[in-house]
Amino acid sequence: MAELSAETGVPVATVKYYLREGLLPAGRRVGPNQAQYTPEHVKRLRLVCALREIGGLSLAEVADVLGVLDAGRAARVVLGVAQDGRVTVRPVSAAARAWALGRVGELFGAPADDTDPAVANLVTVLAVCHGLGHDAVSGKLAEYAALAREVAAVDAALIDDVGPSRRPAETALITTLLGERLFAGLRHFALVDALGAAPAEA
Amino acid sequence: MAELSAETGVPVATVKYYLREGLLPAGRRVGPNQAQYTPEHVKRLRLVCALREIGGLSLAEVADVLGVLDAGRAARVVLGVAQDGRVTVRPVSAAARAWALGRVGELFGAPADDTDPAVANLVTVLAVCHGLGHDAVSGKLAEYAALAREVAAVDAALIDDVGPSRRPAETALITTLLGERLFAGLRHFALVDALGAAPAEA
Structure with missing residues (x-):
């Protein structure tokens, strides 16, 4: 030991x-x-x-995720379990929630179902932006969604690529939970670079 | 009250x-x-x-961020302070760290400086992927970085767009901290969609 x-x-x-x-x-x-x-x-x-x-899961969430991983469940089942633990708890008003649910529905071309943890997360974050008065964020939602699809295509290629010695579901998990921090770091870096031309005092 | x-x-x-x-x-x-x-x-x-x-900052980190925001500091200064609280603490071996630092350096075309919190985060996440044997993730790093630059361009346009009633630095903060969860949600959604064609049992 x-x-x-x-x-x-x-x-x-x-x-x-x-x-x-x-x-x-x-x-x-x-x-x-x-x-x-x-x-x-x-x-x-x-x-x-x-x-x-790095993934920010609790011990109980890790146990759940490893359980479905060891049971040989498919990548998307494992991802669903991992996402479940990430639903934000901030209470948002019914009006803000309905508005956000509508936006997500428009985006995916179908009524959104917020019993799905991924949808519930999106709806909460959007509703909070709305509550803060940062509606411009949701105005860019279609652009963000298009880029997220491109990132997911890279993720999916990565999961397809893994050799027989690695489980695709584990790769999916690493790619999304660790990849979330990785991508956020790259985005932060690029944004600071883009803003860098401006003087340090606003 | x-x-x-x-x-x-x-x-x-x-x-x-x-x-x-x-x-x-x-x-x-x-x-x-x-x-x-x-x-x-x-x-x-x-x-x-x-x-x-949603941003996952501690009370002390919120106080720091609000302090620089209220002092009228530029967006990139505020982002630096926010990023500071997000440095992952996982100890990684010197060899893994050196390897990751080299990869980040190659990517940005200059030796990486891991006293910068954004670089330190990237290096830790990459080193952990390496330690897990998931080197394929770092093989896709250039693709992820290119897409992160496109996302940051949308962020930068959003920060430019804000009217005089909103502070650009606050928009930058919302866009990155809340936008991180928002983007992760969109990416998760798109990935599950991409994997959806496969049967539920691996």
Whole structure:
């Protein structure tokens, strides 16, 4: 266990906790007080950390996601479970919600169903922008959606590309949860660059 | 204060807490135990909630961001402060970090400086993908970066468009922090759509 901790940078106490919670399978017993861990344990521990620390999932959400992943469910099922934990809780007025639901419906050419966690998230974020008076954001929604489709096409190609040694559903998960932070970082970088020509004091 | 709470859906106890912490300016005293709040208070309270609940900033980070915003600093300064709170803490090995730093450098055509919080974030996420064996993600980095530049161009146009009644720096903040969740939602939606043709069981 000391080596598992050293190799991943995860404190021993945390590794023990993940073992107790069943996020990490038990090692093979090789003595009364010793267990052996394999490279598979290292991989799994790194995945748990990435989902927690970069993906921002809670322990319970990680357990849910790993459960459907291990059950061999398809990528989109795994993504649905991961998205479920990301529904924003901000209460928004019924009027703002109805307005946002209408905008999402227009965008996708069908009435939006906000029992779908992905739709519920979009509706909340849009309704909050509306409540803040930042309606211009929703005016650009069609442009953002078109670019999001292009990014998703790159994601989908990546998921198709993975060799037989990797599970496509795991790649989908990494691509979206870690890819969300990655893409946000790239976008931030590009925006600062675009704004850079302006003087530092407004 | 009851009306302020009713209009925004924020509990009175939370409003009191934000007042004590200085995130919300005091109302005008109109009696020994009564204060008057203006539409500006409603706007500010909504902004604080959005940054907290959708942007995922801590109270201290919200205070920092509002401080530079109120000081009239330029959009890119405000974005830098907001990004600072988002640096991921996952410890990564020196080798993985050096590798990721090299990739970011190649991408931007200059040696990357990971004392910049945006670069530090990118480097950590890339290094974690590398550690997970998901190197294919970094193989698509140039494609993601090109699309991120297009998204940032839409963001920049939005910031340029805002009328005199809105501060460009606030629009930049909303566009990136809330826009990050919005874009992730759109991308998730498009990816599920792209994967939808495949059967539900892998």
